[in-house]
Amino acid sequence: MRLVLVGPPGAGKGTQAERMAARLDVPHISTGDLFRANLKEETPLGVEAKRYMDAGDLVPDEVTVAMVRERLTEPDAAKGFILDGFPRTAPQAESLAGLLEEQGLQLDAVVEFVVPDEVVVARLMGRGRSDDTEDVIIRRQQVYRDDTAPLLAFYADRLIRVDAVGTVEEITERVFDALPT
Numbered sequence: 001m002r003l004v005l006v007g008p009p010g011a012g013k014g015t016q017a018e019r020m021a022a023r024l025d026v027p028h029i030s031t032g033d034l035f036r037a038n039l040k041e042e043t044p045l046g047v048e049a050k051r052y053m054d055a056g057d058l059v060p061d062e063v064t065v066a067m068v069r070e071r072l073t074e075p076d077a078a079k080g081f082i083l084d085g086f087p088r089t090a091p092q093a094e095s096l097a098g099l100l101e102e103q104g105l106q107l108d109a110v111v112e113f114v115v116p117d118e119v120v121v122a123r124l125m126g127r128g129r130s131d132d133t134e135d136v137i138i139r140r141q142q143v144y145r146d147d148t149a150p151l152l153a154f155y156a157d158r159l160i161r162v163d164a165v166g167t168v169e170e171i172t173e174r175v176f177d178a179l180p181t
């Protein structure tokens, strides 16, 4: 199964991706987690990503695409993957399409997590990550509307929309009920 998860910041993509990956036995590939791991190790990539993440902006496409490309060529991704938080821009979507085409592969579905702004703000304020301050959350929501939401039209033929308000368990069941078999 090759899946992409899309949704505004705090929609629960990371939370659901982890559960889905365990059930489907495929790797969970989160660009946010990859950036944070680089940040922790203080790699040049992490240092560069930090200033964008702290401002609520997207890390530049060249950097993000190169990182994902490398991750997707690791052996465990051959059996499938859950891409969490990638693609987030049109150039990222085009590069993913190119990469899959080179390998003769296709995405099985793109799952959109639908959740109102006020719910995500409450969730993120409760989490307390360094990019979870009110100003930065508002900026991330704006970036989502401007750069990421337009991608949903690009994936219209394989888009699954899931109501992401509810308990973590309820949402996982909704996703699995909606996935292609």
Ligand code: B4P
Residues within 6 Å of the ligand: 007, 008, 009, 010, 011, 012, 013, 014, 015, 016, 031, 032, 033, 035, 052, 053, 054, 056, 057, 058, 059, 060, 064, 084, 085, 086, 087, 088, 092, 123, 124, 126, 127, 140, 164, 165, 166, 167, 168, 171
């Ligand atoms: P991400 O790490 O992708 O973070 P996110 O979108 O904010 O969170 P997510 O939707 O995964 O929410 P989560 O499950 O954690 O991005 C962070 C930054 O990295 C971006 O702003 C950007 O700078 C950079 N970046 C990442 N990908 C990029 C790309 N492709 N291109 C460029 N830059 C990129 O859940 C949030 C909270 O809600 C948690 O506390 C969780 O416990 C809680 N929660 C989850 N489900 C819940 C539920 N059902 N009920 C109640 N609480 C719930």
